[in-house]
Amino acid sequence: MLPAEVLERAREEMLDWRGTGMSVMEMSHRGKEFVSIAEKAEADLRELMAIPDNYKVLFLQGGASGQFSAIPLNLAKDDGVTVDYMNTGHWSKKAIAEARRFARVNVIADTEGSHFTTLPGEGDIRVDPQAAYCHYTPNETIAGVEFPYVPETGDVPLVADMSSTILSRPVDVSRYGIIYAGAQKNIGPAGVTVVIVRDDLIGDARPGTPKLMDYKTMADADSMANTPPTYAWYMAGLVFEWLKERGGLEAMGERNERKAGKLYAAIDESDFYTNPVDGACRSWMNVPFILADDGLNDTFLAEAREAGLVTLKGHRSVGGMRASIYNAMPEEGVDALVDFMADFERRHG
Ligand SMILES: Cc1ncc(COP(=O)(O)O)c(C=O)c1O
Structure with a gap:
């Protein structure tokens, strides 16, 4: 669902966005109108999630599944690098399968034996201090399990696929290296993927990383290295405003x-x-x-x-x-x- 108020607002603005005579769908992403929409959406998301200044917020394409590839491409510099993953459901499993194409994956917690109806205890998580990052899925959409705590990973960057829980409650962004989410649950319509990434994790992608999957390309270009999903980004902005209005x-x-x-x-x-x-x-x-x-x-x-x-x-x-x-x-x-x-x-x- 999208909030009814958001859909109504989009309907009102559909043919003529604030007297410009244009629909948002018709705007150039480089024009000042769309740039203002994009900047406002980012500012509102930063405010809602209290995102610290040393994090970039990217509005990308390719869905959360695209990030299953982008994470190891950006964070695991070569085939020898080890990365830690928790296998707690359908989506973690997919993330693990993709990461295995690029890095040596250690599965440090696995709840498949319980048919994904349990999660590891907070004290049972042992992260390899040498791992390039530790990936987990705070909410597993299919089995309906959600971590009631944020795993402690020390200096190892914690990477979270928050697709089905982002914006559902406050989170301490500073506990994470990367938070990513496909939009289509709590952010807006499908087509845009939000990636919140700490500055020090940008700029060291593997050689051969496709340009548009490199966080540095996208961060340097304010997510506009190519044409972004403008309408989905606009709709996300309306949802952020709706959330702010509701406390x-x-x-x-x-x-x-x-x-x-x-x-x-x-x-x-x-x-x-x-x-x-x-x-x-x-x-x-x-x-x-x-x-x-x-x-x-x-x-x-x-x-x-x-x-x-x-x-x-x-x-x-x-x-x-x-x-x-x-x-x-x-x-x-x-x-x-x-x-x-x-x-x-x-x-x-
Ligand atoms: C937790 C989680 N991760 C990843 C995905 C895949 O997202 P996408 O279709 O945007 O690639 C989903 C989709 O439902 C999901 O719920």
């Missing part, structure tokens, strides 16, 4: 915790629905749940759709259902789902 990440975090809490409570109180994830690391954004009778899945989805509740089918690797309750999902949306689930259980349980 920023502190307020968003409280709201997200409350939303998730209601849904988990409803699941836990029922004998009909179950959530397989360890209570200590349940996601605030993605809530998988399984029906007592698998044979009712199609009926559940059909009736939910009738009730206006859509996109609930779980990933095939987990089965059952998955509610994605990102920032833009209003609390009433969660209430409606909880009511529907209780009613469905009464009729079919």
Whole structure:
């Protein structure tokens, strides 16, 4: 979902952005109008996340998956370099597979044995001090597990794929070397990828790194070494304004915790629905749940759709259902789902 207010604002500005007679889609990325949009979006994101001055904010293309390649290309200078990864779900696994093409990967934590329903304990993470970086996925979108802590990695730069949790609560950016996220969950429409990277990690890419994947090229060109995804960048800016108007990440975090809490409570109180994830690391954004009778899945989805509740089918690797309750999902949306689930259980349980 995108916030309704953001979509309405985009509709109002669609044909004529602030008296320019142009749609944002029609603007040159080098023109002063778009440059002002781009700069405002970056300034608002910096304010929302309290990003320190020694970090660059890049608005790139290629999705989070593009960063699976860009991270080792920029941070692992040659094939001999060792990098640490935590394997905690579908997306970490993909990041690891890609990193293996460029560097020697040590998997320092692996929860596949629990079908990705647990996470390593805070004290169990042992990072190799020689590793070029340590990569993890704070929120695994498919299994619905979320780290309740930031791993301690000493001097080894911590790299986080925050695609499905960025902006959902405050984070201390200074704990990270790199934070990256595809936009399409909490930032805006697909097409733009936000990379927040500490200055000292820029400028030492492997020889042969494609120019547009080199953070230095993009940082030096203010993310405009080629034509950026202008409309998605603009929409991201509208979302950042929306977040600021609603009290920023502190307020968003409280709201997200409350939303998730209601849904988990409803699941836990029922004998009909179950959530397989360890209570200590349940996601605030993605809530998988399984029906007592698998044979009712199609009926559940059909009736939910009738009730206006859509996109609930779980990933095939987990089965059952998955509610994605990102920032833009209003609390009433969660209430409606909880009511529907209780009613469905009464009729079919
Ligand atoms: C945690 C996480 N990482 C990476 C990706 C892949 O993102 P993209 O499609 O932008 O490459 C996703 C997509 O859902 C995701 O949830």
